[in-house]
Amino acid sequence: MPSDATPNPLDHPLDHPLVFGQRMQVLRTRRGMSRTVLAGLLDKSPSWVKQVENGALHTPGLPMILRIAEALRVRNLAELTGDQTMPIDLFVGPGHAKLPAVRAAIDAYPVADDREAPSAAHLSARLERAWSARHSARNHRDVIGGLLPNLIRDAQLAVRQADRAPERRAAQAVLSEVYSLSQFFIAYQPDSALLWRVAERGMVAAQESEDPHAIGMAAWLTAQAHRDSGPTHFDAADAVTLETLRYLKPLLPDASDDVRAIAGALQFEAGYTAARRGNTGTAWSYWDTASKVAKRLPADYYHPMTSFSRPIMGAHAVTVAVELHAGPESVRQAAKADAEAIPSRPRLARHRIEEARGYQLDGQPETALATLDKAYEAAPETIRYNGYARRIVLEETEAKSPERRCRAAALAVKIGVLAT
Incomplete structure (x- = not known):
């Protein structure tokens, strides 16, 4: 029976299945990502990406597969590997x-x-x-x-x-x-x-x-939804963020703390998207603007929805550094951040996960796992639904160190990515 449905390029006859490199190329192209960009995210060369895609190099090991899956925002690991016995959802809890x-x-x-x-x-x-x-x-x-x-x-x-x-x-x-x-x-x-x-x-x-606060809050969440949809949606995220900031700007002199906080949160969102693009100067510039907004709020202020506040700017700095793949800077910012001043359990857990990403980037996997344990203690559901945490844990279950493998496996069971 004829069908007008668009075929999925990852679906191939069983006698000619797509190999890993071909799947990687399809997923990269679908994301609108060049080989150069993907190579930068993986700390590899564009020629390495090309050789993996054309089969000149063997399929990489699990740690690199997980890094590729993170960079391409692959939700189900089977999409990348072709192994239907590995239906691991990385970015969907x-x-x-x-x-x-x-x-x-x-x-x-x-x-x-x-x-x-x-x-x-x-x-x-x-x-x-x-x-x-x-x-x-x-x-x-x-x-x-x-x-x-x-x-x-x-x-x-x-x-x-x-x-x-x-x-x-x-x-x-x-x-x-x-x-x-x-x-x-x-x-x-x-x-x-x-x-x-x-x-x-x-x-x-x-x-x-x-209501300016309601408009700002809705825009903040919509921008995040666009950004989490991948690089081809970054422009849409920026459009929502910057248009809302233009709307709020003339209202700010007489605005409530909540409205000023949502404007600060949107400034950071613009920086977050810039960091995802790899635009270092723009990312830190928006972070600095948001930090100035936070400093003008009362010392004990904490926005109940976005968590925007003075303490959260330290956590945001870690996120910017991590998204820019700057391992040493991530660790430096983590040391400066006052995690204990974050009153929200889920937001504290999210911060711990970002710290763990930084330690992993800096070549400190033991500290990364210890930090993920802290995230689990703060809010188990946050780590259970976080793709970055799941990737680090799964990667460490393949570590050479028996102690790290054991610790990672125990955490993997707790967050539900490995069966008991």
């Missing part, structure tokens, strides 16, 4: 048990409801408690996954029942924030289409609200 209930609430299309909608103030109070619970819980997805379905339904109802324009704008601002919280839950789970639906709905609700 396991589907959370509460994901179906959250998905059902998002996908529902209620047109009538006899209940009286909660007020925007009531919903805002519930949201404040939900954000607080997320920051304090080791298993934060479990907590917010239980709260989200009712929050989504109630916030949608509040928008539908709002009669006056001011009430409707207030309800839209709350609904946008509910969608923002939803993105934190859905991120890195196996449903990218759901993530984009929520991101788009959050942007629409924020614009309808005319």
Whole structure:
């Protein structure tokens, strides 16, 4: 039966399967990445990449395969290796048990409801408690996954029942924030289409609200979604970030701390994307601008959604250095950062993972594993869903040192990438 579907270049007849190098070339091309760029990310030469792709060199060992998978943002390792017995999702964590209930609430299309909608103030109070619970819980997805379905339904109802324009704008601002919280839950789970639906709905609700903070928050998350989609989406990430900064700039002199914080968070996002591009000067320039914003906020201020604050700038510096593949600088920034000042468990765990990436880049695998153990203690669900952490752990299960192999294997079991 004829089909109009576009064939997947990775699907080949069983008698002529694609070899590793061919798969690597297909995935690199699909990402819009040149051999020179990929070589730089792997600390190899463009000729080495070419020789692997054309089969002149043998398939590299597992540590390099994992580095290639990270650089190409390969979600399932089998896509790169062709070995269907290795269905390891690197950049997609396991589907959370509460994901179906959250998905059902998002996908529902209620047109009538006899209940009286909660007020925007009531919903805002519930949201404040939900954000607080997320920051304090080791298993934060479990907590917010239980709260989200009712929050989504109630916030949608509040928008539908709002009669006056001011009430409707207030309800839209709350609904946008509910969608923002939803993105934190859905991120890195196996449903990218759901993530984009929520991101788009959050942007629409924020614009309808005319609330600068809601607009900034929705833009911050949308830029991250674009960036995580790969290099071909970096321009889209920058467009969202910079356009929102232009919108916020004239409002900042009289803005609240939350609005100024979201502007600072967006400045850093621009730097983060620049670091992903390998633009060192631009990345650090945006980091410096964001740091100046943070210093003008109260010393004890901590943005409840983005974590933007004075302490987080140290963590952001580690991330910039890591994304620029500067191992020694990553370690130097990690030594300067005040991790204990980060009050959020999941954000602390994310920082520990970035530190571990830095130690790995600097040739300190033992310290990297020890730091990932700290990440697990802070928030197991953060490391369980983080592709960079999973890559380091899997790579170290092949280490020459028996002690490192043992430690990595134990952590791999805990985070679910190896069976017991």
